[in-house]
Amino acid sequence: MAESLADQSKDQHPVQQHVQRPHEERTPPHVTVETGKDVKKMDKQTLMAVLQFLKKNNLKDTVDILKKETNFSVSDEEPTTATDQDVSSVLSAYTSEGDPSQYDDNYSNVLAFIESALDMYKSPQHCFSSHAAVSFFAKHFGIQEEYHQEDLVKLSTVTKKEHMKSNELMINFRSSKFTIKMSRDSYQLLKRYLNDKQQSVLLDLLQEHLYIDVFDGLPRNKQQIDATAGAMTGAARREANKTKVFYGLLKEPEINLPLEEEEEGAEGEDKPKKKKVKRDSHMGKKNKPDPNAPALSRIPLPSLRDIDKMERVIAMRETLKRIKVSADNLPSICFYTFLNAYQNLTSAEISEDSSMMAAGFADSLIRVWTLTPKKLRAVKPIHELMNIDKEADDVLERIMDERTATDNRVLLGHSGPVYATSFSPDRTMLLSASEDCTVRLWSLQMFVNLVCYRGHNYPVWDVQFSPYGYYFVSVGHDRTARLWATENHQPLRVFSGHLSDVDCVKFHPNSNYIATGSSDRTCRLWDVSSGNCVRILTGHKAPIHSIAFSPDGKHLATAGVDKTVLLWDIGHGSLIGRLVGHTDTIYSLCFSRDGSTLASGGIDNCVKLWDVNKVFGEVDTDEITNTTHITLSENTNYLFGSYPSKSTPIHHLHFTRRNLLLATGPFVI
């Protein structure tokens, strides 16, 4: 209190005053009123200075400008030194606020507000004169949270009105509102203050460009705010994550016994009964209706063919042999190194059953390798197929041409780097996404291109087959994700909403949702059936390059350029964990088949294994009611192990059905 009084006497010295602020912030919450006053004071000075600055620039129609930012006129006047000083004094005040200590909610909110306000201001400002823009930018730099720096760098390149029109970031800021979460108390204080002072400029600005998401409850601290901040347009709104998501797994279809027995007979007669019993118990668990699972008919799925059923039986049998991953029982890692790739490898993918690997190259080639002793074989030519007895039991084997057996095949057809590939669940087809705007479907039985899907107008960054086949989703530079069915040459759904490139995509294990990660630093979950965005997950401070769903469908892991892995609870749409340790961009994530471990790897040439069970365990105990108050324990060590390679960045990680970890990457000299 005494300090605050003393401060009032120093009204004219904002710098000094704010230097003392951190002390003040440590006062207990019940002195909110005083703090509020303080905020007002600071706000006043800020706004005064900003206004002064604007006035000095002969902008009487500032309000109009801010309302319609395209209407301004370019100022004739160079900013005077006085202006500079004004601005610097105000800005240095912010700097002192930027001290990373515990801030109380009001304080941070105002800070966030000012930040965003200044973000808004920047657009007109930059157009006044390049001179002012540069100086403004320079001062701004230190104040902004570091995760907005990338935007600022981009913005700072914009110095002309004409450029504004075409700059994507500018358009984003102008067309969408920046969301700020605020507790009710803080909001009221802010509103009262603005009304009192008749800060019409700010009010308009607020209405025009900011969306204040008011929540009830205790104000958050700086750390809590930081956890979810970072996206291009601020934190996600609360109602955006309200929709119910059916994150449960689809009910496994009953597989008729005759087939199983056939399988058993083929595999070995010695212990069929034992296995059957086990599987029955396994199935028994699954048969309980999961309240969170979507109905089987929610989206039409292809009916199971015999071959799919057989595949499932095999998969299940493999599951029984699975090794549980834990701290005492870590998985082995087998590394497939690409030799002589010459910086050419752009993507790698391993099929679900770990039998094949596909790699996309910058020279537009796709190579497919077999990882098992079983060679890649093509179907015989037509005139030979004619002679085959179609009723034979081993007709599928007979149609294959032994003469074509080889370890790897090259698929040629794209005209640009292949940024992603994806195997169909039955491994008869392969999808590839390329810079040439197309997605291509290849047959792995004939090794030819079947379909070329055109729809994206810009490079396609990622593509993935649905776990049930038939559908696939592609994302690209055109900021959309598109859902396709293999038999249609037009997309079935276009998911748009991201404000920048969509860099990666994954299907939910139940095939009803897709998750996309974008350069706008958000991850979104989309409903395949309605095409709506059902979750917006904010928290990354840099573009997202990798997404993985946990095998039970409840959780999501995302990672990217900011070197951290974030773990999300899909049901609540909240951040539940943060894994820090990588030193460069993370390009691959993979959950172990039992969901207890997460593997991550990237261009820091290191595979890391994380104990995600621990993370989920910690969170699941306390019910998540308040999604705004996220506290992440930073100190806990979730790392199981870290396995560096010599000089090989990790492009793809894959757990086999028995929980052996496969990693791939090109050896880089």
Next chain:
Amino acid sequence: MGEEQPKRFAQISRESVKTYAESVGIGDLSEDAAAMLAEDVCYRLRQAAQASTQYMKHSKRRKMTSEDFNRALKWMDVEPIYGYGSQDPMLFRTTKDAELYFMEDKEINLPEISMDGKIPVCAGKTTVRAQWLAVEGVQKPPIQSGPQGKRNGQVQAQTLSEDLVKYHENVTKAILGNDEDIMKVALDDLRTNSKVSSLLPYLIQFVSVGVKKVNHDLGQLTKLMHIVMSLIYNPFVYLGPYLKRLVSSVMYCIMEPLAASINPLNDHWTLRDYAARLLAHICKTYNSSVNHLKNQLYAAFQEVLLDHARPLCSHYGAIVGLMALGPKAIEDVLLPQLSGYWPTLMVVLEDTSLSNIQVKTDGHKVYGAILLAANKMLKYKQKEQLSTKQHSASSSPSQSPAQEPTEFTFGTASHLLHLGESAGSLSQSDGYKLRHVKKSVLEWYTELYEYFGDCLSLQLDTITTCNPVYEPKLTSLADINNVTACNEHESRFKGELRHRSRSTRGTSIAVKDAFTLPKNFRSMRVQKPQFLFKGFTVRASTTSKRSLSKQKSIEAGSSSSISILMKPYGKMMNKISMTHNIAVARKLPTLSCIL
């Protein structure tokens, strides 16, 4: 404050814009327009750069390539830059005089590339190799098989037993230490101990790192070579897996211009000879049709010989290396290169300027080495011929041994004739096959005669009786003195010695060098017998600078002035040798040969 902002981005100045405008024919671009354009271009460039990061990120690289930028241009509807992108970075250069900055973009002369015969190595096929990164959560320490084995030190601590570590420590210490006795013990042990093999990677590592670290210290280098010798003579050790590193260390000593060779006082020549012999032994023992060691060595030596820019000591190394590998190597690699190499050597040898002395002495070393190699080859050829033609009566050269060297008074031509006869008789009988396959001795001889003249002819005679292995032995000073006092024909030096002693003016090492020469000095035939002063021997001090000048004056003088100069020179030399007692036997007539 605004003006002092550091430039965050690359800027294009108005001047640049104007220059570009002029280059496309717009002379009168206004200042405003230029400024506007400059600003716009900067912005566009930045945008393109930002856009290209996206392509870099999706290629999962850290380094942006020109391809990335080109793609960004393409998608910004700008005409991309045509042609092939390169992985190599472009060099940004500046001229020294004018303030001009530019990208180095050399014109590539395609015909030259296509004609120079170097077939580019075909890029390897992209393959996938599987290995275990970790087994059940445990990552093995990386095992370095390549030459860059820095981590070996760590491995050592983990995998070796304490005793072995101790042994390794002691042995290396002993060998590099100053106590010669301990060193000998250590080396002996290395040569005979059967348990060294587990230490092998570390010892090899020790040597290969060592040669690079102590290349200023000949003594230490020699000791490291001693280790190599001990290891290759150890019957319990199989060096196969470490061959590459071992050979590269030895080759380093043979051919690298060592830091120690900068100082003319250092006798790095002996080290090179020694290392060459080691190499020959390694090659003999471990060459196989699988590793092609011999061929690889041939190629390495040939490459050095072809590269005339390399220092003479490297060439010397290559020559002694080839010589050690045997007559076959000389015949196949060295002599075919001679025609190309000779002019370069002659340029060095004929440059009499003062500044060239050091190089010239090196040149003489090389000359001597080639001569020796040529002789060795000829001798071998001759033997070969003789063995194929046992009944040939023309074995007189081999049977006119050093016991009667004085008999060799007949002239060069007659000797040539003599040889010619033998060759002729050979071809008449069953030499057809031989001649068909390779050059005969005569052919080689005539070819080499063009280079060496008479030095060669005599060598060919005597060499047959000499011990073919060049065995250095420490000879006591007394021996040398005896030798010098000895009869003329016994004290004749081979051609190499002549160069050796000449090359070591003012060096004390040279003395030692002279000592290491074989006792059975090969007799020397002089081209012009009138300059042969029988029984006249001179002891040349190797420390005297004056001798240098004297010698120079001798060289400069005409043949007639020699006899005049000879006397004071000889006297002085005698005097010096008496006082210093360090002497190199020098036969003056050899000087005249060079004149």
